[in-house]
Amino acid sequence: VFLLSLLGGYFFVYTWRLTAYSTQRVEGHHLYFRAAFCGVFFFAIALLLRRLLLENVTYAHFDADLIKYVTPVLKDDSSTPRPVDQEHRAEWVVTAIYSLAIGPICAFLLNLVTPRRWAARRSVGPLDRMLMLAQENRAPVLLTLNTGKVYIGLVVTITDPAFDPPMMTILPMFSGYRDDLGRMALTTDYESVYASLTTPAGVAATNLTQFYLIIRADSIVSANQFSPALYARFHPGWRQKIALRNQPPEPQEMIVRLKKSP
Numbered sequence: 001v002f003l004l005s006l007l008g009g010y011f012f013v014y015t016w017r018l019t020a021y022s023t024q025r026v027e028g029h030h031l032y033f034r035a036a037f038c039g040v041f042f043f044a045i046a047l048l049l050r051r052l053l054l055e056n057v058t059y060a061h062f063d064a065d066l067i068k069y070v071t072p073v074l075k076d077d078s079s080t081p082r083p084v085d086q087e088h089r090a091e092w093v094v095t096a097i098y099s100l101a102i103g104p105i106c107a108f109l110l111n112l113v114t115p116r117r118w119a120a121r122r123s124v125g126p127l128d129r130m131l132m133l134a135q136e137n138r139a140p141v142l143l144t145l146n147t148g149k150v151y152i153g154l155v156v157t158i159t160d161p162a163f164d165p166p167m168m169t170i171l172p173m174f175s176g177y178r179d180d181l182g183r184m185a186l187t188t189d190y191e192s193v194y195a196s197l198t199t200p201a202g203v204a205a206t207n208l209t210q211f212y213l214i215i216r217a218d219s220i221v222s223a224n225q226f227s228p229a230l231y232a233r234f235h236p237g238w239r240q241k242i243a244l245r246n247q248p249p250e251p252q253e254m255i256v257r258l259k260k261s262p
Contacts, residue, residue: 001089002039004096005046008103009038015107017119024161039099042106046098066094124158127223131158131168134225140173142226145219150176150184152226159217166217171208174242189242 013019013034023034053059067090117136121129134141135155143151152174159166176186194208232238 001092001096002043004093005039005043005099006035007039008042008100009040010035010103011100012038012042012103012107015104016110017114017116018110018123021120021123021161038103042099042102043096046095046102049102050095050098063094067091070094127217127220128158130223130225131155137225140226140228141170142222142224143170143215143220144178144184144222145215146221147219148178150178150186151213151215152186153190153213156212167214168217169212169214171211172213186238186242189239192243 010031013023019034023031026034050063054063070093071090117132121132124132131141132155133139135158138154140152140154143153145151151170151172153170153172156169156171159168172190174186174190175188176184178184190211194211235241
């Protein structure tokens with residue numbers, strides 16, 4: 001009987017926007033107790049609601065017919081069960097069925113008044129919250145990986161709890177590395193590459209989706225929003241330095257001296 005209420009609680013926490021993201025992250029006993037807590041709550045609501053509806057004559061006839069329909073499928077706990085006991089057991093089953101239906105209905109109604117972004121910001125972790133904020137503001141983020149590699153780019157997608165391991169996607173703008181002292185050195189300017197791929201009419205000659213970079217969340221050591229203007233105050237001419245670093249070396253004149261043999 002309680003399994004029906006447990007399913008109702010599970011559907012609720014898995015569907016309501018405020019709990020859906022975190023529910024997909026948890027597993028094992030944490031998921032079970034979360035669903036059980038909501039299941040008990042919905043069972044109490046269903047029990048109270050059924051008691052109130054029984055005062056209506058039309059519903060009372062419907063409820064009696066439903067109990068008669070459920071009673072034959074109940075398993076006998078004794079060799080000679082009393083009809084009254086079987087009827088009470090059928091009432092518990094009907095109440096549990098109501099609690100199963102209340103879970104998805106409540107989630108659907110609450111989603112109508114729960115903004116998606118607001119719910120996500122309150123259920124995700126610090127990393128995803130920062131990525132969401134950067135995505136909303138169309139601001140680049142600075143990611144330092146455990147390999148020492150550095151990427152600066154626009155957030156395309158945050159981590160999806162439905163897939164493991166968690167991944168995020170960015171459109172890279174710059175990349176570089178950190179030295180042994182943790183100082184950042186940018187070596188690649190992807191924006192100049194994107195600009196070179198446009199036609200004279202200003203239309204992109206290729207789809208930028210092929211430059212999307214997918215990064216495992218567990219490989220990120222640090223993450224923060226990146227401000228080109230603020231970075232330029234501490235590192236004047238940093239864009240020009242990237243361009244100079246990527247220029248090929250100038251050809252040098254080679255002088256060959258021939259030594260005459262005696």
